[in-house]
Ligand SMILES: [Fe+2]
């Protein structure tokens with residue numbers, strides 16, 4: 001089964017790039033299942049009903065989130081009523097929504113879980129224990145993790161920690177794609193970060209001049225997404241549904257103006 005993962009969709013530019021190109025990407029890579037990280041889909045980060053519906057009806061099977069999960073008020077009802085929108089599993093148990101979901105596709109049960117790193121991020125429960133416990137309890141044929149984290153060390157440690165339990169561990173959050181798509185020793189497909197789908201000439205999606213002024217002038221200007229054509233960043237993992245192991249892992253980037 002071929003699984004497409006698309007990294008943090010940023011704003012209208014990123015959303016439109018997905019809507020315009022998802023069908024072509026699915027055809028190109030013969031995709032059976034698609035996961036999109038949508039934590040920055042709205043202009044002030046987070047996810048709205050409109051953006052969630054657009055991405056799901058464009059062909060995403062599951063949307064994952066991250067540290068911006070609750071930026072938009074829609075998130076509370078979306079997470080309460082849509083099992084295919086998944087927030088970090090290591091938020092406190094009282095938090096609305098689910099940290100994982102199971103979707104059946106072509107008679108194959110696929111678990112998707114999301115977790116938040118703790119290095120330079122939020123003070124949440126242990127992502128290692130939470131993910132391991134959820135994955136070990138599940139009888140899904142394929143188990144996929146979006147580990148939304150800042151530090152490359154924390155992400156690589158998670159990959160090795162879940163190797164042999166997860167089919168795929170992919171990283172999100174840094175908005176910069178890493179060149180390390182690989183298969184770990186026990187068959188887990190892995191990439192440290194799939195990268196961003198959003199304004200290409202930007203600092204992680206934000207207007208570059210606002211970010212430069214923050215560094216150079218100690219400016220406190222509010223972040224606004226850059227008005228620049230979007231690139232698409234993602235990865236494709238082939239997973240054997242009988243063994244749950246990954247057989248190939250590759251990353252890709254579609255630059256603005258480039259055909260899929
Ligand atoms: Fe993000």
Ligand SMILES: [Fe+2]
Nearest residue numbers: 066067068173
């Ligand atoms: Fe993030």
